[in-house]
Amino acid sequence: MIYDTLINLIVVLLLTIGVFFMLSGTIGFARFPDFYSRMHATGKCDTLGEGLMLVALIIYEVAYTGVCEGPLKNALLVGVKMLFLIMFILLANPTSTHAIAKAAYDVGLEPWRKPDETIAWLDTGRGEGDDEDGGETS
Amino acid sequence: MTGAELFGIIDMQNVFLVMAVLIVMASLVSLYRGIEGPGIFNRIVAVNVIGTKTIVLLVLIGFIYGRPDFFDIALVYAILNFIMTIAATRY
Incomplete structure (x- = not known):
């Protein structure tokens, strides 16, 4: 019984951390001003969140054999299948992120299509820099 | 399911259901960026x-x-997603 509780606690903890990473990556994807910063937010958080959630589900599947009923009652087959899924995600998701960023760079954009927001964001930084310059001159 | 999967009071199926609902909400936020x-x-x-x-x-x-x-x-959806992204960036 304490074994079941420990397994369930580990599974719930990994699932919660994975969902937290996915939600934070999505919030960064919706809120960041630039295209490359959005890529920076999504490219890592989705891979890590998905990996953590699938690891949690593999632990749950292997710990309780017989979750999946039907002709495929072998739980180890499902675990190996999801391990293949994790390995493929770890290979493919950074590759696709790199391909998108490389294509956007080859099209030719320092910031993509949003110079107004980026320049306004840089202007606030320059305002703070002017204060630092004033401090240097004084 | 078999084994009942009770963590204290909470059923594990409900935990999976809550996680699925949170992922759907994150996907809707991403859909806003995809449209807008x-x-x-x-x-x-x-x-x-x-x-x-x-x-x-x-x-x-x-x-x-x-x-x-x-x-x-x-698995098939992961492979299709990867191929579709590569094909869309190589147009």
Whole structure:
């Protein structure tokens, strides 16, 4: 019984951390001003969140054999299948992120299509820099 | 399911259901960026992100309903998502 509780606690903890990473990556994807910063937010958080959630589900599947009923009652087959899924995600998701960023760079954009927001964001930084310059001159 | 999977009071199927609902909400936020986002690349990234979330959602649905068919669908969806992204960036 304490074994079941420990397994369930580990599974719930990994699932919660994975969902937290996915939600934070999505919030960064919706809120960041630039295209490359959005890529920076999504490219890592989705891979890590998905990996953590699938690891949690593999632990749950292997710990309780017989979750999946039907002709495929072998739980180890499902675990190996999801391990293949994790390995493929770890290979493919950074590759696709790199391909998108490389294509956007080859099209030719320092910031993509949003110079107004980026320049306004840089202007606030320059305002703070002017204060630092004033401090240097004084 | 078999084994009852009770963590204290909470049923594990309900935990999976809550995680699936949170992933659907994150996917809706990504869909806003896919519709509203300027340029073609934001939309490609939005499709990639929604596809990545859909893989986990398919696996969670397979765990909620206890059907192992959804894992094959998740594998095929991952491969299709990767090929579609590469093809969209190589046009």
